[in-house]
Amino acid sequence: xxxxxxxxxxxxxxxxxxxxxxxxxxxxxxxxxxxxxxxxxxxxxxxxxxxxxxxxxxxxxxxxxxxxxxxxxxxxxxxxxxxxxxxxxxxxxxxxxxxxxxxxxxxxxxxxxxxxxxxxxxxxxxxxxxxxxxxxxxxxxxxxxxxxxxxxxxxxxxxxxxxxxxxxxxxxxxxxxxxxxxxxxxxxxxxxxxxxxxxxxxxxxxxxxxxxxxxxxxxxxxxxxxxxxxxxxxxxxxxxxxxxxxxxxxxxxxxxxxxxxxxxxxxxxxxxxxxxxxxxxxxxxxxxxxxxxxxxxxxxxxxxxxxxxxxxxxxxxxxxxxxxxxxxxxxxxxxxxxxxxxxxxxxxxxxxxxxxxxxxxxxxxxxxxxxxxxxxxxxxxxxxxxxxxxxxxxxxxxxxxxxxxxxxxxxxxxxxxxxxxxxxxxxxxxxxxxxxxxxxxxxxxxxxxxxxxxxxxxxxxxxxxxxxxxxxxxxxxxxxxxxxxxxxxxxxxxxxxxxxxxxxxxxxxxxxxxxxxxxxxxxxxxxxxxx
Amino acid sequence: xxxxxxxxxxxxxxxxxxxxxxxxxxxxxxxxxxxxxxxxxxxxxxxxxxxxxxxxxxxxxxxxxxxxxxxxxxxxxxxxxxxxxxxxxxxxxxxxxxxxxxxxxxxxxxxxxxxxxxxxxxxxxxxxxxxxxxxxxxxxxxxxxxxxxxxxxxxxxxxxxxxxxxxxxxxxxxxxxxxxxxxxxxxxxxxxxxxxxxxxxxxxxxxxxxxxxxxxxxxxxxxxxxxxxxxxxxxxxxxxxxxxxxxxxxxxxxxxxxxxxxxxxxxxxxxxxxxxxxxxxxxxxxxxxxxxxxxxxxxxxxxxxxxxxxxxxxxxxxxxxxxxxxxxxx
Numbered sequence: 001x002x003x004x005x006x007x008x009x010x011x012x013x014x015x016x017x018x019x020x021x022x023x024x025x026x027x028x029x030x031x032x033x034x035x036x037x038x039x040x041x042x043x044x045x046x047x048x049x050x051x052x053x054x055x056x057x058x059x060x061x062x063x064x065x066x067x068x069x070x071x072x073x074x075x076x077x078x079x080x081x082x083x084x085x086x087x088x089x090x091x092x093x094x095x096x097x098x099x100x101x102x103x104x105x106x107x108x109x110x111x112x113x114x115x116x117x118x119x120x121x122x123x124x125x126x127x128x129x130x131x132x133x134x135x136x137x138x139x140x141x142x143x144x145x146x147x148x149x150x151x152x153x154x155x156x157x158x159x160x161x162x163x164x165x166x167x168x169x170x171x172x173x174x175x176x177x178x179x180x181x182x183x184x185x186x187x188x189x190x191x192x193x194x195x196x197x198x199x200x201x202x203x204x205x206x207x208x209x210x211x212x213x214x215x216x217x218x219x220x221x222x223x224x225x226x227x228x229x230x231x232x233x234x235x236x237x238x239x240x241x242x243x244x245x246x247x248x249x250x251x252x253x254x255x256x257x258x259x260x261x262x263x264x265x266x267x268x269x270x271x272x273x274x275x276x277x278x279x280x281x282x283x284x285x286x287x288x289x290x291x292x293x294x295x296x297x298x299x300x301x302x303x304x305x306x307x308x309x310x311x312x313x314x315x316x317x318x319x320x321x322x323x324x325x326x327x328x329x330x331x332x333x334x335x336x337x338x339x340x341x342x343x344x345x346x347x348x349x350x351x352x353x354x355x356x357x358x359x360x361x362x363x364x365x366x367x368x369x370x371x372x373x374x375x376x377x378x379x380x381x382x383x384x385x386x387x388x389x390x391x392x393x394x395x396x397x398x399x400x401x402x403x404x405x406x407x408x409x410x411x412x413x414x415x416x417x418x419x420x421x422x423x424x425x426x427x428x429x430x431x432x433x434x435x436x437x438x439x440x441x442x443x444x445x446x447x448x449x450x451x452x453x454x455x456x457x458x459x460x461x462x463x464x465x466x467x468x469x470x471x472x473x474x475x476x477x478x479x480x481x482x483x484x485x486x487x488x489x490x491x492x493x494x495x496x497x498x499x500x501x502x503x504x505x506x507x508x509x510x511x512x513x514x515x516x517x518x519x520x521x522x523x524x525x526x527x528x529x530x531x
Numbered sequence: 532x533x534x535x536x537x538x539x540x541x542x543x544x545x546x547x548x549x550x551x552x553x554x555x556x557x558x559x560x561x562x563x564x565x566x567x568x569x570x571x572x573x574x575x576x577x578x579x580x581x582x583x584x585x586x587x588x589x590x591x592x593x594x595x596x597x598x599x600x601x602x603x604x605x606x607x608x609x610x611x612x613x614x615x616x617x618x619x620x621x622x623x624x625x626x627x628x629x630x631x632x633x634x635x636x637x638x639x640x641x642x643x644x645x646x647x648x649x650x651x652x653x654x655x656x657x658x659x660x661x662x663x664x665x666x667x668x669x670x671x672x673x674x675x676x677x678x679x680x681x682x683x684x685x686x687x688x689x690x691x692x693x694x695x696x697x698x699x700x701x702x703x704x705x706x707x708x709x710x711x712x713x714x715x716x717x718x719x720x721x722x723x724x725x726x727x728x729x730x731x732x733x734x735x736x737x738x739x740x741x742x743x744x745x746x747x748x749x750x751x752x753x754x755x756x757x758x759x760x761x762x763x764x765x766x767x768x769x770x771x772x773x774x775x776x777x778x779x780x781x782x783x784x785x786x787x788x789x790x791x792x793x794x795x796x797x798x799x800x801x802x803x804x805x806x807x808x809x810x811x812x813x814x815x816x817x818x819x820x821x822x823x824x825x826x827x828x829x830x831x832x833x834x835x836x837x838x839x840x841x842x843x844x845x846x847x848x849x850x851x852x853x854x855x856x857x858x859x860x861x
Contacts, residue, residue, distance in 0.1 A: 006667070007660040042656050208534040461681035499544065 001042055003186065003272045004225045009218060012039065016182075017279060021206050028203030032280065033173050036182040040144075043186070047143035051180055054106065058153040059175040061102035062160045062168035068095045069163060099161040103154060110150045113142040118364030145185040147361060151311055152179055156193045158315055166193050174201055183276035187269050189287040189307040192314070196284060204281045214279035216487060221271025224264040228469040232261035234457035240425055243435050248442035250452050251435050255422040260470060262421060263291070266305070285310075290477045295409040297378045297416055308361070312354045320350045340387060347383050351376055366429040374420050553673040560679055569687045572675050574616040574695055578633050581614065585830070586637045587821050588613040589741075590695070591630055592645025593621045598797040599748035600643070602694040603840035604808040606833050609816055610823030615695030622651050623728040624662045628669040630732060634739045641819060642736050646747045646762050646773075647754070649721050649729065658724040693840050698800045700847045705787040705795030711751040712777050718764060719757040733769065742819070747775040748807065749785055751795040774814065776807060783810050801847060 001008050016035045023031045041048050072091035076084045116136045123131040156178065160168045169175045177200060178193060239246050239254035246254070267288040277284040287306050294300035301309045320326060326349055333342030359372020393400055400406075419436065426432030454460065476486050490498055557579060561568070566580035588611055590600045596617030605611045614637075616629050626648060633639070653661065668675040681687075690697065721729070736743045745766055747754055754777045766773035776783065783806050787795060790802030798804050815821060824830040 001656050001660070005660055006663045007656060010663060011659065208538065212538075459681060459685040461684035464684060 001039070003183070003269055003276070004222055009222070009272075013276060013279065017206060017211075020280060025203040025205070029177055029201045030173050032181065033177045036177065036180045036185065039182040040180060040185055044141075044143045047141060050109070050143040050146065051149060051185075052176075054109075054149060054153050055172070055176045055179050057102060057105060058156055058179065059169065059172045061098060061157050062175065063170070064098050065095055065157075065160050066168040068098065095161060099157060102157045106150050106153055106157075110146060112136065113140065113146065115360070115364045145187075148188045148190055149179045149185065151190045151308075151361075152192075155190070155311060155315060159193055166197070177201070181277075181282075183273040184284060187266070187273065188305075189270065189273070189285050190311050191285050191307065192311070196282065199282045202281065206279070207281060210281045211279055213487070214275045214277075217275030217278060218272045221268040221273075221275060223469070224268030224271065224473060228466055228473070229261045229265035229268060231458060231462045231466050232257045232264070234462075235453075236261050236425070238456045240427060240431075240435075243426070243431055243438075246452070247438055247447065248444050249439075249447040250456075251422075251439040252418075252443070253448060253453065254456075255418050255425075255435075255439070258425045259418055259421045260466070262425075263288075264469075264473070290481045292414065292417075292477070293410065293481050294413050295406060296382055296413055297375055298382065300413055300417060301375065308358070312357055316354050316357055317350050320353060321346070326350065344380070344383055348380055351379060355379075362424070367423050367426055367432050370429055370432070371420060371424045374423065378416060549671050549673060553671045555673075556676045556679070557672045561676065564679070564682060564687075567687060567689050568676070568679065569689065570678075571618055573692075574614075574618060574629065575632060575672075575675060577695070578614065578616060578629075578636070581636065583636045584638055585612055586614050586633075586639050587611050587824075588641045588643065588815070589630065589633055589637070589639045590615045590617060590643045590645070591621070591626045591648075592617045592643075593648045593651070594619045594797060595647045595748045595750055595753065596621075596643070596645035597695050597697065598699060598792070598799075599645070599804050599807050600696065600811065601800065601804045601808040601840075602696045603837045604805055605812050605815075606825070607837045607841070608809060608812045609821070610825035610830075611812065611815065611821050612824060612830065612833060613694060617645065617695070620651070621648055622653065622658075622661050623648055623725050623732075624658075624665040627728050627732050627735070628665045630735055631669065634735065634741075638739060639741050640821060641744055641815065642732075642741045643744050643746050644732065646745055646758070647750065649725050649762065650719065650758060651725070652722040658722070662724070691843075693836055696804070698840075698843055698847065699792050699797070700800055700850070701792040702789055702799060702802075703791065703793050704789070705751050705791050707751055707795060709787070711754070712756050712759065712780075715756045715760070717757055718761040719755075721761060721765070729765075733771070743771055745771055745773040746811075747773075747777055749776050749780055749783065749798065749803070751777075751787065753796065772818075776810070779810070783807060801844065805844075 001012065003009075012035075016032075019035070020028050020031050037048060037051075040051055068091055072088060072095075075087050075091065079087060116132075120130075120132045120135070124133075156166075156175070159166045169178070178191075178196065181196075181200065184191065236254055236258045239250060240258070243251070270287045274284050274286065285307050289303040289306060291300055291304035294303050326346055329349065330342060330346060333345060337345075355372040355376035356369070357372070358375070359369040362368040362371065392398075398405055422436060422439075423429070423432040426435055453463070458466075479486050479489075490501070493501075561576045561579045564576070566573075566576040566578075568576035588605070590596050590602075590613060594617065597615035600613065600615055602613040602615055605613050614633070616633060618625065618629075621629075626644070630642060733743055745762060747759065747762065754775075759775050759777065762773055762775070765771075785798075785806060786802065790798055790806065792799035792803075798807060825834070
């Protein structure tokens with residue numbers, strides 16, 4: 001049951017809304033939890049135990065950490081400063097051990113299920129003989145969404161461990177709902193506890209505005225997914241799965257096609273997910289913010305899969321940035337290497353683990369790791385050439401805020417995105433490299449007009465639908481970028497105009513066919529009459 | 532209150548638009564295209580434009596059905612008008628709505644249901660999804676035909692078919708066990724949703740005065756005694772006639788090295804479907820009262836189509852003979 005399936009949108013959601021509304025306010029959160037577990041069970045069957053296990057562990061660790069903190073507070077009461085420090089240290093050590101245990105178990109399960117085979121296969125290659133063979137049964141399945149809920153669980157534990165930002169949950173259903181809320185469980189967004197706690201548990205009655213806005217968002221997502229992404233997928237799969245049969249411009253077209261497919265699919269899915277939350281008045285964090293308006297790779301990642309980037313920033317980048325190693329380097333670097341080099345190395349130390357993690361998180365394949373490193377290198381290059389670039393701009397009297405300069409930067413970012421996604425989608429790193437070289441060496445724009453494009457599973461009409469679809473999404477995105485709320489604007493229009501737009505949008509197919517039919521009928525009538 | 536009114540009004544307007552465009556699709560666009568729709572909805576569209584009350588027999592089911600019953604052979608031998616409304620991997624909710632759709636304009640005397648589709652177990656979620664999809668598309672055909680707009684831009688590529696039957700002349704021998712129907716004690720059970728829809732189909736046929744006939748077309752790859760036993764038990768319990776042609780392979784004269792197109796999954800035209808259909812024609816003649824329309828001028832189009840079919844078949848036979856002589860094409 002995918003989020004775009006009829007059964008989810010027209011059966012699961014309505015039934016869930018109905019039961020939710022009937023339940024007393026106090027129980028509504030538990031109703032959502034019940035439906036979440038049913039949803040997970042329907043997707044993954046018995047693998048639900050992994051989610052239940054993670055929930056129990058996360059909840060217990062949260063409480064354990066809180067208890068330690070309370071014990072610490074009690075123990076230091078009335079002590080002198082020196083003694084206080086010693087007692088505190090002891091409790092902090094205890095807390096750290098509990099926290100490490102939690103993280104170790106969570107990462108252990110994820111690592112074993114998702115990365116073990118990759119690890120052993122590569123070690124076997126390295127050593128020339130099988131390593132740890134049979135340590136992971138071949139038929140052992142991985143529950144859907146494990147990469148998402150594990151990150152949420154780690155985030156929650158870390159926030160509790162750090163203290164200050166959040167309090168550990170005392171009721172287990174609340175932790176369970178945070179980790180397993182059904183719209184998020186398959187594709188994210190990876191929420192931090194503090195992002196959703198305000199609205200997740202309120203059990204508010206359904207509201208007209210929320211239901212309308214929620215369903216509008218869901219249908220917008222469906223449009224992106226079904227009209228654009230599903231079409232593109234046919235062409236993209238054909239080229240990427242038979243990459244040796246295609247050359248130059250066709251590969252470029254497929255790479256661009258994949259960027260379109262991925263964005264429409266992923267952001268469309270997010271629209272359905274966030275819309276689903278909205279129905280119940282629950283605000284889930286946004287995951288995309290017009291990523292194709294980004295001027296550089298860093299900005300792209302602040303607009304694309306935002307919650308993943310934010311998670312890495314909070315739980316990897318910041319801790320590394322304030323770690324002892326970086327502090328020491330900063331002191332040393334400033335004295336000996338100059339400001340720029342110090343900053344460059346500091347960034348590298350903090351960003352390297354972020355981008356390794358980003359690559360690895362996407363899957364246990366070398367091309368994903370390459371994908372992470374690709375962005376790491378590009379971002380580092382960006383930082384490295386910054387002073388030179390600024391100097392050139394100054395000498396040439398170019399204002400970086402002018403439209404032309406911004407357009408050039410956006411175009412450059414598009415190139416970076418397309419190349420990155422080419423490697424990301426390719427069937428392995430070797431295939432990716434082959435496609436990349438082929439794309440450049442054998443590029444000929446004529447390949448786009450010689451009819452090859454129509455042999456990839458899409459007809460002319462499909463390309464037309466994709467182009468029109470992208471234009472609509474692009475216009476809406478650009479309006480959003482300029483602070484115009486499209487849905488609100490639509491709401492302000494007169495009812496007939498609104499319906500007119502909806503009809504043009506949804507029934508253009510039918511209208512097109514009928515109008516065309518009417519024209520050709522009249523044409524043949526006219527011809528007969530003239531004869 | 533005004534919000535509820537607005538909500539209701541919205542749903543009403545939406546429903547009116549959906550219904551209007553559905554009616555427009557089925558009554559105007561599909562006719563305008565003469566039912567020539569590519570892909571999965573082809574039989575639905577074709578049945579929409581088929582002249583009223585002209586079909587004696589409907590054959591429903593998955594690919595086993597339309598690969599086995601040659602409509603033109605039945606016409607040529609017995610003057611029976613048949614439509615193969617099966618589709619690849621058709622599941623029973625789709626079969627049900629296909630028949631419901633066919634009964635709108637036709638009053639066939641017999642409905643043959645190929646039994647392979649009765650064992651398509653897709654689990655609770657997918658079967659619910661299938662039921663919702665099929666019901667939605669039946670009541671609001673605008674969803675079924677939503678892709679027809681493409682015909683404005685691209686000319687559809689139609690493959691010749693003879694009232695749902697497609698000529699498949701490939702030969703790929705079955706090399707498995709010849710006694711695939713060996714008796715076993717156990718039955719394979721039909722999934723629950725299949726039973727529900729099978730009953731609905733029975734009711735539908737009864738309401739429309741059509742007799743339901745369950746037929747298992749010969750297919751060593753898909754059929755076995757466990758399935759036979761289950762259908763036999765079901766048919767006996769309900770008093771439905773059941774004909775398992777897998778039990779009559781010798782009587783039919785089937786030769787598994789020549790009569791299958793894909794290693795015993797489906798029959799091919801010249802060896803398999805023709806033999807099976809000839810047998811089926813005799814069986815129908817013996818057991819049912821069906822009118823011979825061959826000399827009825829209103830059915831002239833059928834004669835024309837049958838002529839075309841026979842010409843095509845002769846061409847294929849020629850090809851096969853040449854292939855046999857030269858040893859090419861095997």
